[in-house]
Amino acid sequence: MLDVKWIRENPDAFVAGLEKRYFEPAPAEILNQILTLDSQRRETIQQLQDLQARRNAVSKDIGKAKKDKNEAEAQRLMDEVAGLKETIQKGEEDERAQDQALRDLLAGIPNMPADDVPVGPDEAANVELRKVGDVPSFEFAPKQHFEIGEALGLMDFETAAKLSGSRFVVLKGRLARLERALSQFMLDLHTDQHGYTEVNPPLLVRDDTMFGTAQLPKFEEDQFPAGDGYWLIPTAEVPLTNLAREDIADEASLPMRVTAGTPCFRAEAGAAGRDTRGMIRQHQFTKVELVSVTTPEQSTEEHERMTQCAETVLQKLGLPYRVIVLSTGDMGFSAQKTYDIEVWLPGQDMYREISSCSVCGDFQARRMNARYRPKDSKQARLVHTLNGSGVAVGRALIAVLENYQEADGSVRVPEVLQPYMGGLTKIEAPA
Structure with missing residues (x-):
């Protein structure tokens, strides 16, 4: 606000x-x-x-x-x-x-864009900052993730539709383990090497918690109400950022860096007809979230740091990607500036978003009354908040399947994930 x-x-x-x-x-x-x-x-x-x-x-x-x-x-x-x-x-x-x-x-009024954000009405005005990694070449026509998963017999959309309707999936066996491995790898990386504290937050939150991070009231149709004043979280950004709500932190405790791997729930109200096949856009998905709470002086540098933390995930997975800065017309409601990280998907022959890292200034803090006390002042000030995907686990699974696919339909397991997969080096169809 x-x-x-x-x-x-x-x-x-x-x-x-x-x-x-x-x-x-x-x-x-x-x-x-x-x-x-x-x-x-x-x-x-x-x-x-x-x-x-x-x-x-x-x-x-x-x-x-x-x-x-x-x-x-x-x-x-x-x-x-x-x-x-x-x-x-x-x-x-x-x-x-x-x-x-x-x-x-x-x-209902969005945040003011930072001065260095490119001006434009939509994603066409986004600016590419860098590409990292070589796009793989295949001696065969690469398949999309759902073709790979279904052929392995480990990705079941038909059963999911019987259980819950469209935009859900049932993962089985080694694909279920691969998704879990990705989440554990990311959390270990961010806590052990990037200085984030892991949090296991509630998945149900109240109205004022959703208001604090600006999911309500403007984006109510995108949310899943759970009754009795509760909402399923659309992202762990909501409970993690609200850890600072109605509190006054000491300056020495900032920046506060927290992470969580949680299920996320989105109605995808505006996504009719988009990505209807596969796991790209689902009502339920897993994501590792990064949240920072900083002083105003720290937030710009923290934005760069957070983006690098998310990039490190893809670098260690050996996935090619690019980083873009979103235009004024494409970035989110609460953001002053946003970097999107897009991973290469050979099956689609294009880059797709896998992480979005935003600095929000004091926009969310004012809604939450989240403050800190400077060391040389008795007057409390509003904190700055940042959030980013570190990264979307389902989309990382998609990227691994498509980038590590073999001609025989099997999928190589990235080296960094093999310890989390019990030493498994390749995922093949069950005998």
Whole structure:
């Protein structure tokens, strides 16, 4: 959520930021609505302060009138206090309503893009920063992951559809173990070498937790409600980032770096007709998430560091990939800047997203009231938050299947995963 004081003091920058994001309705209209609500709220607050000051003064005069035995004046003043009390109560109700209306409006406005983010309406304006690894060549036509998995008899979409409908899969045997191996490998890497603390968070969270990371209210249709005010998490970013919620951390404890490997649940409401075959876009998937909570001065460097941590996963797996910076029109609602890491999929003959690393500034922190106390100050400040996939486990499984496939339909196991697979070097169809 943006700071209304900043908007009030920087209206041109606010409008320009929304224009870069191609935000609708017209940014100038949104600005006018915000400033009008803010003006009304501040006017109400001033009126309440004046009324409270008047009530305090009259209350003193009542005592003086009674001391002077002027009962008529005392009664008149008490009647005025009673009237002031009713007016103040009404004003407080107005202030609460105005404050909520302003918060509701601000809750639907995205973060301001960083100055170095490329401007453009969609993914066509994204900028490639680097390619890493050589795209493999095959002496046969490489297959897509679902063709490989189904031929092995270890990837079952038909049974999953009977159990749960479309966009689910049942993994069996060594493919199930391979997915588990990938998750364990990533968690070990991030905790042992990258300094993240592993967390096992709840998979069900409440409304205010989802609000804190901006999944609610704007993206409600993309979520899975679980009843009684609970939601299935769309990503471990939600509970991990909210670890800092309504807290004041010591500066010395920052940056806080946490990771978790969890199931994730997404309705994929806007994905009709996209990636309908295979595991690319599912309602349930596994992801290893990285979250950092930092001071404002640390967040830019931490963004680069987090992205390197995610890249290391692919480097150790021997998977070719590229890193792109997303344009203003393509990056997420909470982000100031986002790097996407796209892994090469031979079966699709293209790069596909496997990680997205974003710096959010104090946008989520303001929604969560997450703060820290600088070592040389008594005044608490909002933290900065960052999140990234480290990486999407299902998509890593896809990438391993497609990049390590053999002509006979078997799949070589990347060397770094072999200890997690009991020494297995190749996945073949069960005899």
